[in-house]
Amino acid sequence: xxxxxxxxxxxxxxxxxxxxxxxxxxxxxxxxxxxxxxxxxxxxxxxxxxxxxxxxxxxxxxxxxxxxxxxxxxxxxxxxxxxxxxxxxxxxxxxxxxxxxxxxxxxxxxxxxxxxxxxxxxxxxxxxxxxxxxxxxxxxxxxxxxxxxxxxxxxxxxxxxxxxxxxxxxxxxxxxxxxxxxxxxxxxxxxxxxxxxxxxxxxxxxxxxxxxxxxxxxxxxxxxxxxxxxxxxxxxxxxxxxxxxxxxxxxxxxxxxxxxxxxxxxxxxxxxxxxxxxxxxxxxxxxxxxxxxxxxxxxxxxxxxxxxxxxxxxxxxxxxxxxxxxxxxxxxxxxxxxxxxxxxxxxxxxxxxxxxxxxxxxxxxxxxxxxxxxxxxxxxxxxxxxxxxxxxxxxxxxxxxxxxxxxxxxxxxxxxxxxxxxxxxxxxxxxxxxxx
Ligand code: UGA
Numbered sequence: 001x002x003x004x005x006x007x008x009x010x011x012x013x014x015x016x017x018x019x020x021x022x023x024x025x026x027x028x029x030x031x032x033x034x035x036x037x038x039x040x041x042x043x044x045x046x047x048x049x050x051x052x053x054x055x056x057x058x059x060x061x062x063x064x065x066x067x068x069x070x071x072x073x074x075x076x077x078x079x080x081x082x083x084x085x086x087x088x089x090x091x092x093x094x095x096x097x098x099x100x101x102x103x104x105x106x107x108x109x110x111x112x113x114x115x116x117x118x119x120x121x122x123x124x125x126x127x128x129x130x131x132x133x134x135x136x137x138x139x140x141x142x143x144x145x146x147x148x149x150x151x152x153x154x155x156x157x158x159x160x161x162x163x164x165x166x167x168x169x170x171x172x173x174x175x176x177x178x179x180x181x182x183x184x185x186x187x188x189x190x191x192x193x194x195x196x197x198x199x200x201x202x203x204x205x206x207x208x209x210x211x212x213x214x215x216x217x218x219x220x221x222x223x224x225x226x227x228x229x230x231x232x233x234x235x236x237x238x239x240x241x242x243x244x245x246x247x248x249x250x251x252x253x254x255x256x257x258x259x260x261x262x263x264x265x266x267x268x269x270x271x272x273x274x275x276x277x278x279x280x281x282x283x284x285x286x287x288x289x290x291x292x293x294x295x296x297x298x299x300x301x302x303x304x305x306x307x308x309x310x311x312x313x314x315x316x317x318x319x320x321x322x323x324x325x326x327x328x329x330x331x332x333x334x335x336x337x338x339x340x341x342x343x344x345x346x347x348x349x350x351x352x353x354x355x356x357x358x359x360x361x362x363x364x365x366x367x368x369x370x371x372x373x374x375x376x377x378x379x380x381x382x383x384x385x386x387x388x389x390x391x392x393x394x395x396x397x398x399x400x401x402x403x404x405x406x407x408x409x410x411x412x413x414x415x416x417x418x419x420x421x422x423x424x425x426x427x428x429x430x431x432x433x434x435x436x
Contacts, residue, residue: 001025001182004077006102008035008066010046011119011149012083014156017051020058021161022185027065029073031101039066047326047353050157074109079178081117081147082130092267093275094123103130107137115143115175117168121209121265122146123272124202127169143175146198148205153259154324161186166193169201206272209265210283215250216257217289223253223431224296233431234413253430255332255385255411256293258321263290263330294332297383297411298339300428304381304407310344313404315379317372318386318412319351319358326353328361332411333385341365350375352388376402387412396423406436 001024005016008030020026030036035045042059044052058064067073074080084098099120110116116134118127127146134142146169151159166183170176176195187193196204223233233253241248257263266287273280305312321331328334333349337358340347347365349358350372359368369375372391376382376399384391392414400406406425408415413429420427421436428434 001079001178002077003027003182004029004073004080004106005083006030006073006081006106007083007085007098007120008032008039008045009083009085010048010153010156011151012081013039013044013046013055014048014051014151014160015081015083015119015149017054017058017064018157018160018186019182020061020064021054022182023063024182025063026058027067027073027077029067029070031068033068036066036068048156049154049324054157070105071109074106074111076111077114078111079115079117079182080106080110081119083119083149086120086122086264086268088264088267091271093271094121094126094264094268096122096126096129099126099130100133103133104137107134107140110134110138110140110142112140113142114140115145115178117145117147117179119147119149121148121205121261121268122202123268124199124206127198127202143170143172143178144198145170145175145179146201147179148201148208150205150208153327154322162188163191165191167201167204168193168195169198169204170195171198206265206269209262210269210286212250213257213262213266213290214282214286216252216254216262217286217293219251219253220256220293220296220430221289226431227433230433231431232417232433236431253413254293254387255297255336255430256290258294258330258332259327260329263287266290294335295339296430297332297336297385297409298343300409301340301381301383302343304409304426304428309340311346312344312380313346313348313378314340315375315377315382315403316347316349317351317375317382317384317391318388319349320354320386323386323388326357328354328357331385333358334361336383336385337362337366348375348377348379351386352390373398373402379403380405381407381409384408384410384412384414387414396420396425400424 003026005012005028016026016028086094089095131144168179226233270280270283319333348367350369410429417435426436
């Protein structure tokens, strides 16, 4: 099937590449000439494990092309996916300017009977608007569909090729059949393809992300309570997780969720609810709780040093909002670094892949260290913000030797409290009593 992806961000590029891998003829279109040039020369503009090889293989096989030209990309396509960004505007609502521009630009070239699938996360009701924008530019008959994406950065290819479910919102069964055809190679036994109305599919995406964000804010609140009552959140998590109604996943306490999805989607759904006269109390609280949680490490460090961080050297491990990505959008690390700098601390940071992005944002206000051990040099404390695998089993004796004092604030509960005390560290995690 000839398939076109508009937008070569995470969703567009991963989806397009995986559809090419399953034998379709895919064109990925982007208005950014630089991005398209890079992709045509074998480069990939995002860090996503496994993606570069997959892009190269399918491009070499002639199944995956990149273009800035709408006529070329859209003509003959049976399915056109809109995968452009939906940033938030000043009110927290999703800004649809890129979606509108994609809809209007594709319209003159659409084949009769093509399915226009919106994969971007858009407020409920947007697919109807997309239809209107296209219809204003062409008389060609086409189908509309909403196909929310559930992939996670850092695990995008796996998530896409082994989905738990595929959801499609349509007005017409024929459109659902076309989309189903594309996904069949990835749907293993018992993993359903769920067709529903367009608005319901749009809502599924927000409900899923908001539920996950709610779980995280919930467990973070539990962790904060645990600290005050001498309970251990790791044990509490185990104790509740065995109840199948609760489960274990997405209940890891930490430094607050970041990234380009949860913060934006929680605010966008809250804003949509308010527009419709519903006070979104849960969503607002989830957002607020998360913003506060991003200060949790700073508050602990500041208290430990009696409110005097002036001239203290703090090492930071992990800058990206989560491991296996270089994405620093809404990253808790940035909130911590800014608070530390404001308090007069000297900050030494390290991350396996995100340093360049932080450098672009913070310039020379912090010291960048290639190896995470180097960030510990002469440090009064180490703060762990992202749970990269390379931080899980460090050489503690070496760290101790490098640091001015053996003090660790762990935002991801990577180590065992008692063992850390035995190793001679002061160790404070999230939702645990500090040890040592
Ligand atoms: C999220 C969803 O998980 C995807 O299903 C969805 O498709 C995507 O948003 C999207 O809307 O595009 P992503 O933002 O890539 O994916 O990252 P996650 O792995 O979900 O992590 C989000 C944040 O939650 C991270 O900051 C992570 O550290 C935090 N988190 C996650 C926790 O603090 N605790 C947990 O137990 C899990």
